[in-house]
Structure formats: structure tokens, C-alpha cells
Amino acid sequence: AQSVTQLDSQVPVFEEAPVELRCNYSSSVSVYLFWYVQYPNQGLQLLLKYLSGSTLVKGINGFEAEFNKSQTSFHLRKPSVHISDTAEYFCAVTERWGGADGLTFGKGTHLIIQP
């Protein structure tokens, strides 16, 4: 069964500093990968997705993520964060063929931007 591990439950970062949010998944087959952002008391919004092709994926709000098949990772990065990036970030995975329907989510990482 597929699973997702987000290694950090909270990441505090100073404004304008770079940030990396880590995500590892467990699956022995090809996968699709996603990052979502959630602002307080709101639903989740898609930041970016990896389906195939280039392993470096660019998303909205200046975020990007790199798919690393050998390390089964899909870390999210931003070179310079803004106070408005304070939110909960979720990594999700689904197997390309077969497996469970829908996405399996990690437990989330709370990004805290300090002025």
C-alpha cells in the first residue's frame, strides 16, 4: 500500500529566506505526486503536480518540487518566502495503475514565516 511521510510537522523560517518541505513516499510502482496548500479554515489548493517528464516541476506562488525516483522523494522548495506563505502544506501520491483509488495524503507540514 502506498503511504506518504512528511518528515517535519512544523517548519519555522524567516521572511525572504529559502525553504524546503520534505516528502517521501513508499510505493514500488510508478506514481503521480502532488503538493497542496491549505490556509486556515479553507479547503486545499493544488500547488503543483508531477505526472511524467521533467523531474523539476514548477507550481504557483513561486514554489517548485523535484521528483527523485531513487530516493522516493518529492521535496517542495521556494527560494524566498513571504509572510503570506504561512499555511499547511500537504504532499499526496497515487499509483499510476491499479492501487487505491484517489490520493493518499501525508500528515502535513505547517510552514511558519517569521518577520
Add this chain to the structure above:
Amino acid sequence: DGGITQSPKYLFRKEGQNVTLSCEQNLNHDAMYWYRQDPGQGLRLIYYSQIVNDFQKGDIAEGYSVSREKKESFPLTVTSAQKNPTAFYLCASSRDSKRELFFGEGSRLTVL
């Protein structure tokens, strides 16, 4: 605008009462999902439906029920059998089970 509408946004109920949360989408998506979110636990799948008149249990279906009589609608009933119903509930839809999910704004249920 296309999207997913959940209602109500906030709901208070007494213990022992059934509660129904509404979810409507106009994205023409076949698949719809209900997730429960608790602090520090991420999203847990309650029920999902790939097609009208069919649905499957997710990881935490006990104490919940759903129906899918129309493509656009996937209401969730939180029954009195659900031992700890206070949570944030998220509805989502997708074109198919291997695509990204589109989420509603959520419904926060508090049982007093």
C-alpha cells in the same frame, strides 16, 4: 465559476443527532470524495464515489453514510454512531481516480 460548494461552513449539533453535510460540484467530475481532517492527522478518507449510484468505504467509514443519486451531489451524513464527530470535513472531486483533487472550502462540525 466552476467549483465545489460545501454547506454549511459551520455547524453545531447536540450529541446523538444525525447531521448531513452538503457537497455540490459543477465541474462535471465523475469522482467525488469525503475527507475528515483533525489537527496533526492530515486527511483521512471517509467515503468515495467513482460513478453515480456507487460508492466505496474509505479508511474511516464507520459512523458515516453517503449517497450519490446525482453526478453533481455527494452528501455526507454523520450519524449518532460516530463516536467523535467534531472535525473539519472536506469534500473533493476529480475527473478520475488518478487525477488531482479539487476541494471545497470545508465544513466545520462541532458536537456539543
